[in-house]
Amino acid sequence: MMGSRQEAQSALFYDFSIEGHVPTDHVLRAIDGVVDLSSVRTHLTEFYSSTGRPSIDPELMMRMLLIGYVMGIRSERRLCEEVHLNLAYRWFCKLDLSDAIPDHSTFSKNRHGRFRDSDVLRHVFEAVVAQCIEAGLASGQRYAADASIIAADANRQKSTPKADWNSEAIDPDDAARAVREYLDTLDDAAFGAASPVVPKFISHSDPASQWTGARGGPAYFAYSTNYLIDTDNAVILEVEPSRSIRQAEVGVVRTMIDRVRKTHDLKPERLIADTAYGSGPMLDWLVEKRGIA
Secondary structure, X not given: OOOOOOOOOOOOOXXXXXXXXXXXXXXXXXXXXXXXXXXXXXXXXXXXXXXXXOOOOHHXXXXXXXXXXXXXXXXXXXXXXXXXXXXXXXXXOOOOOOOOOOOOHHHHHHHOOHHHHHOHHHHHHHHHHHHHHHOOOOOOOEXXXXXXXXXXXXXXXXXXXXXXXXXXXXXXXXXXXXXXXXXXXXXXXXXXXXXXXXXXXXXXXXXXXXXXXXOOOOXXXXXXXXXXXXXXXXXXXXXXXXXXXXXHHHHHHHHHHXXXXXXXXXXXXXXXXXXXXXXXXXXXXXXXXXXXX
């Protein structure tokens, strides 16, 4: 017999539990079982005022950003929409059905404020790596290093040829934020000091990005994201951005190796990388100064 037509009806009370609607094998359950983000609040305490309205919980924002990374949600506007609609996302963020979702603008405001000033994203990253080491997922005996090219959000039509670029003629007080940040990196081994060669084009909106044709197609503005990976279980131990040129990428590997040694007291026996990382001064540094094969 055909059932009656289904019609939604409002109810005064609901017997409902988000916990019961999240599958036991959901990836966020596995992450929630091993990742501890409770230290975020302590790390950010001094960056909040003791007066005024209560802020959005910073751990909530970290959990939302983690969802965006794991689920490949690059837009923070869409991330807020997905957390609003998806029960598993609400569960992971410790939100009830009636709890409000932060506005997407909250993330950008904090990224250029508290998150940057406190280096909280670096703190979360290193805390997760420490938990992986404690759980035996990373031994630090063998590293693998490489770089991925990430296209910058910069327009070729709004750039300056290298012959017309003169950083000494720029007044930092009058320059845009992106230009001021670029000027601050001119002595950084991963950016301005990586190579004396001036790029063919320099972007107005993102001058620290590199004009590159590394992928063999049309050139574009980009960065390199450099990774140092423990080969036991492919755990990323370190990450550092640089210009998309080999000199910068090779130099950043030194920075990452030393940072892991200082932060987590790990010293590798071997480094796996392509031939560009094992030539000249870099090879001498690995073998003689760090005892790495």
